[in-house]
Amino acid sequence: xxxxxxxxxxxxxxxxxxxxxxxxxxxxxxxxxxxxxxxxxxxxxxxxxxxxxxxxxxxxxxxxxxxxxxxxxxxxxxxxxxxxxxxxxxxxxxxxxxxxxxxxxxxxxxxxxxxxxxxxxxxxxxxxxxxxxxxxxxxxxxxxxxxxxxxxxxxxxxxxxxxxxxxxxxxxxxxxxxxxxxxxxxxxxxxxxxxxxxxxxxxxxxx
Amino acid sequence: xxxxxxxxxxxxxxxxxxxxxxxxxxxxxxxxxxxxxxxxxxxxxxxxxxxxxxxxxxxxxxxxxxxxxxxxxxxxxxxxxxxxxxxxxxxxxxxxxxxxxxxxxxxxxxxxxxxxxxxxxxxxxxxxxxxxxxxxxxxxxxxxxxxxxxxxxxxxxxxxxxxxxxxxxxxxxxxxxxxxxxxxxxxxxxxxxxxxxxxxxxxxxxxxxxxxxxxxxxxxxxxxxxxxxxxxxxxxxxxxxxxxxxxxxxxxxxxxxxxxxxxxxxxxxxxx
Numbered sequence: 001x002x003x004x005x006x007x008x009x010x011x012x013x014x015x016x017x018x019x020x021x022x023x024x025x026x027x028x029x030x031x032x033x034x035x036x037x038x039x040x041x042x043x044x045x046x047x048x049x050x051x052x053x054x055x056x057x058x059x060x061x062x063x064x065x066x067x068x069x070x071x072x073x074x075x076x077x078x079x080x081x082x083x084x085x086x087x088x089x090x091x092x093x094x095x096x097x098x099x100x101x102x103x104x105x106x107x108x109x110x111x112x113x114x115x116x117x118x119x120x121x122x123x124x125x126x127x128x129x130x131x132x133x134x135x136x137x138x139x140x141x142x143x144x145x146x147x148x149x150x151x152x153x154x155x156x157x158x159x160x161x162x163x164x165x166x167x168x169x170x171x172x173x174x175x176x177x178x179x180x181x182x183x184x185x186x187x188x189x190x191x192x193x194x195x196x197x198x199x200x201x202x203x204x205x206x207x
Numbered sequence: 208x209x210x211x212x213x214x215x216x217x218x219x220x221x222x223x224x225x226x227x228x229x230x231x232x233x234x235x236x237x238x239x240x241x242x243x244x245x246x247x248x249x250x251x252x253x254x255x256x257x258x259x260x261x262x263x264x265x266x267x268x269x270x271x272x273x274x275x276x277x278x279x280x281x282x283x284x285x286x287x288x289x290x291x292x293x294x295x296x297x298x299x300x301x302x303x304x305x306x307x308x309x310x311x312x313x314x315x316x317x318x319x320x321x322x323x324x325x326x327x328x329x330x331x332x333x334x335x336x337x338x339x340x341x342x343x344x345x346x347x348x349x350x351x352x353x354x355x356x357x358x359x360x361x362x363x364x365x366x367x368x369x370x371x372x373x374x375x376x377x378x379x380x381x382x383x384x385x386x387x388x389x390x391x392x393x394x395x396x397x398x399x400x401x402x403x404x405x406x407x408x409x410x411x412x413x414x415x416x417x418x419x420x421x422x423x424x425x426x427x428x429x430x431x432x433x434x435x436x437x438x439x440x441x442x443x444x445x446x447x448x449x450x451x452x453x454x455x456x457x458x459x460x461x462x463x464x465x466x467x468x469x470x471x472x473x474x475x476x477x478x479x
Contacts, residue, residue: 018235022228044323051322051352054329058348069370105356112358113384119391126394127415138415176407179423181457182450183405186424187292188235189446192242194295198438199430201302202295202327204334 003204007197014195055080141167230477234449241448245441255437256444263401263419264432267300270375270399271307279374280314280349282367282398284389285328286380287357289321292427293405297380298324298331299430300403304377305335309344316367317350320360325352361385368396379403379426382413390416403429424450 013036019025020033055076062073083100090096128139147153148164193199249255274281283304285297301317308315317332319325329350336345353363365388368376376393378386379401386402386409393400394416402413403421413420421429427446431439456473463470 022225022232024225047321047323047326048355049322051325051355054325054347054350054352058351061348072366108362109356109358112362112388115388116384119387122395123387123391123412123416179405179407179410181453182424183407183427185234185238185446185450185453186427187405188238189242189442189449190292190296190427192235192238193430193439193442194292196242198246198442199295199299201430201434202298202331204302204327204330 003200006203007200011195011197014191052080237452238445238449241445242442245445246438249437249441255441258428258432258440258443261421261425261428261432263403263421263425264429266399266401266419267304267377267433268307270377270401271304271311271313273399274374275311275313277374280316280371281308281375281377282316282318282364282371282373282393283377284318284320284364284380285324286378286404287320287360287383287385288381289323291381293381294324296426296429297403298327300377300379300433301328302331302335303430303433305332306339309336309339309341312341312344314346315349316371316373318353318360318364318367319351320353320355320357322352322355325350357383357385361388364389365392368392368398372396373398376400378413378417379421379429381405382409384409387412387416393417 016032016036020029023029025032059073059077061067062070063077067073083097086094086100087097124142127135128142130136130139144160145164145167147157148161148167153160153164190199194202245255271281281304283301285301286293288294305315305317307313315332317328319328329347332350333342333345333347336342354360367373369392373393373396376390376396376398377400378389378393380403382389382402382404383406386404386406390400390402390413400417401419401421402417403426404410404413405423405426407423410420410422414422424446428443431443456477460470460473463473
């Protein structure tokens, strides 16, 4: 039963959502959807509590057992507790909470995102090696596109911007659409496997 | 939120088939019929076509073997999405990898971004250790909910790569802008990397950074491929039949557009 109940809940919910999508049950249907949305929010909040417990237990264990680099766990715990206290006292949109959000959280988030710029360079350096045919095609396409996008490209090789445009619009678009098509239909099939209970590994019981 | 949006876009009127959803309905109904057909074939013991070799999935054993030989952990993440087709596919691979890790007695670190995924991932890994007869080796601290914030999660996992130096990094699911940052951090930590993604704007980052990449639909074939269950394989065959039908429509549209200068008739027909 412990394994069957989640499968049953998933199947019922999936057929409910599909019925709401394909048929119109008027105001009753709309109200049912909104009610289900509230249920999702409630279960989500409970799950978040479990996440917070796991986070606290892990980092508390790191500190208590003085595991390597345990100081970072102290910082993580202090940050979590302080943020909780400030948000509870000051409110979600309070002055201090918003200050912390805008000047600490958003800034750190932006800094990590900015790493992308550096990692693009290191990834390009490593991958643009002429080791096989595929890597060769990648290298040639990348060089052509870089030249096509830069103003100097047309100055050196007149008309290269047109070649770059063609690469982007024809082979690149065709490949992307093919992947999207396959992934879209694959997602449908994967969902059907879950709805029908064929895919059970997520319950911990294996397929 | 998704359901509320669904309610807003629901057609007005009383109990009628939503006409703009006609082709979606046909597509899903066809898939259901084909899946049931394949299930019947599998149950009857009739032959089901095999899935072609997928290098990225074959490499999972190699990655685990490498980690075991080096005595280092492996890192697994089922991606950034919440419950959905990509997440279920990622969790299916997690189930397989966890069983292998339990058998090889290799430490496995699983990080999750979504709090609702964490208990499910923990249950999968715990069950894998139970099935392997090593419940004592299961460490709940290795299944970690990190952060719901995209780049906080990214930073934390980068920290895990640096501190715990995993020998293998498996990122199987849906990835967004953090794809390259994580994969590159894993490469710099010396991990053998297997990535899977359906996000067409990020797949290329995995292709250039990971040792093996599952592209798009290969992710959804993973559970059938790894389990070798004929019924699951049958669903992949059903999916391929629908894909071929859609491919034929694309070819017809291309021929129409090339010969007559417009495929508008076909587009109008499919926009019913």
